[in-house]
Amino acid sequence: MEGLERIVLAHPFFAGLEAELGPVVSGCARNHRFNPGQYLAHEGDPADEFFLIRHGKVALEILPPGQSPVVFSTEGEGDIVGTSWLVPPYRWRFDARAVELTRAIGIDARCLRDKCEADPRLGYEMMKRIAPILEGRLGDMRLQMLDVYGERAR
Amino acid sequence: MTEADPFVPLPYRVGRVRRETRDITTLELAPVTGVRPDYRPGQFNMLYAFGIGEVAISVSGDPAVPGGYVHTVRDVGAVSGAIAKLKAGAMLGLRGPYGTPWPVEAAEGNDVVFVAGGLGLAPLRPAIYRVLARRERYGRVVLLYGTRSPPDILFRQELERWRRRLDVEVLVTVDRADAEWRGNVGVVPKLIARAGFDPNGAVAMVCGPEVMMRFTANALHASGLALDHIYLSMERNMKCAIGLCGHCQFGPDFVCKDGPVMRYDRIADILTVREI
Known part of the structure; x- marks a missing residue:
């Protein structure tokens, strides 16, 4: 097993992946290092890559017009950053900024999408891994929306 | 010997006051007479702002430290707002402690x-x-x-x-x-x-x-x-604090005497019942 493949398969997102799919996935992967303050992605950019965070912290933020950026989530070791690569028009819907030194594996989204189209088994495997993350984040957002510690909770 | 009336608060004097956040204040309360009853982590007292009303507030201090009680209050209404605004030297009434504690002893040996x-x-x-x-x-x-x-x-x-x-x-x-x-x-x-x-x-x-x-x-x-x-x-509208009035009824339990600390398997089913 190549070094990069070993790193990719060691990430929780790919835990338990069938061995024969390892080279297929890692064939779309490359290493990244982001310094504090460096952006992984900007809102509106093509979502042609997503990231498996190996170490560090990434702030997901939105810039309201005329205001400072609002951080709505941070992702850390073991998390993934980016799901817009799954859904047309494949564009980032927020900014992603490294809060501290962050090491990540970038997965070339077009490469992986093409492989998923060619092999539905891989496509289904990816969907089974992405869906719980989306469901979890949707639940988290609902709780944030309730603003349970705020004025309305009184 | 006559038993003390459970509805009569004892006088406590406000000692140090610490502003924690925009709307949260911590008060140290010392008994005017006698000694503070021991309490267990998780229990609460009924604090009485004279002429305004009474509210249930959990103890937030270290139970190993003798002297008085420490309470941390958020200004969310008439009574809690009046208590949160008290200055050092002010008086209030206190009944307690009441309720079930956190299982700190039962948790020994575990994470x-x-x-x-x-x-x-x-x-x-x-x-x-x-x-x-x-x-x-x-x-x-x-x-x-x-x-x-x-x-x-x-x-x-x-x-x-x-x-x-x-x-x-x-x-x-x-x-x-x-x-x-x-x-x-x-x-x-x-x-x-x-x-x-x-x-x-x-x-x-x-x-x-x-x-x-x-x-x-x-x-x-x-x-x-x-x-x-x-x-x-759990938190409900506690009034008598001794399981008599029913204001804090939570399914088959009263939060004031069967709680506030409750085991999740015993309440999970009724937590999502709207009428409760």
Whole structure:
């Protein structure tokens, strides 16, 4: 097993992946290092890559017009950053900024999408891994929306 | 010998007052006569602002420290607002302590996970003090704290002091922040997956807004923790505090005497019943 493949398969997102799919996935992967303050992605950019965070912290933020950026989530070791690569028009819907030194594996989204189209088994495997993350984040957002510690909770 | 009337509050004098956040204040209260009754972590007192009314407030101080009580109050209404605005030297009435405690003794030998949301850190603080005072009796100790935004973080200096210890894992998150904040952003249940504890046998003590506790209990259970190892501190409209009036009825229980600390497996089914 190549070094990069070993790193990719060691990430929780790919835990338990069938061995024969390892080279297929890692064939779309490359290493990244982001310094504090460096952006992984900007809102509106093509979502042609997503990231498996190996170490560090990434702030997901939105810039309201005329205001400072609002951080709505941070992702850390073991998390993934980016799901817009799954859904047309494949564009980032927020900014992603490294809060501290962050090491990540970038997965070339077009490469992986093409492989998923060619092999539905891989496509289904990816969907089974992405869906719980989306469901979890949707639940988290609902709780944030309730603003349970705020004025309305009184 | 006649028994004291349970509805008559005893006079307490406000000592030191500490402004914690924009709307949360901590008061030290000393008995005017006699000595403070002992209390167990998780219990509450009925605090009486003379001429205004009475409200149930959990004790937030260290039970090993003699003298008086420490209460942390959020200004959310007429009574709590009046108490939160009291100055040193002012008087108030106090009945208590009441209610069920956190299972700090029963948790010995296990990992302990404290999960607090917002002001919910105050009722948990006595249990944290007690566990840290007997640190050798427990496995891993984890404190997960979530609140609205960085300025709303309660007991910030204490959180920082606990985080510096090598035998406690402290993770803090806020619901939203600006780009200056370098900590975690997200809901407190999200921290559970990042915390290092053994779900087999760990005991979780959870306090915060009820919705936050429901989400947290579900996440703890999903992580492998048994339902009967999860404890929540419930809040209802407590009036008599001794199980007579029924204002705090919660299904078959009264929160004032069967709670506020309740085991999750006993209340999980009624937590989502709208009428309750």
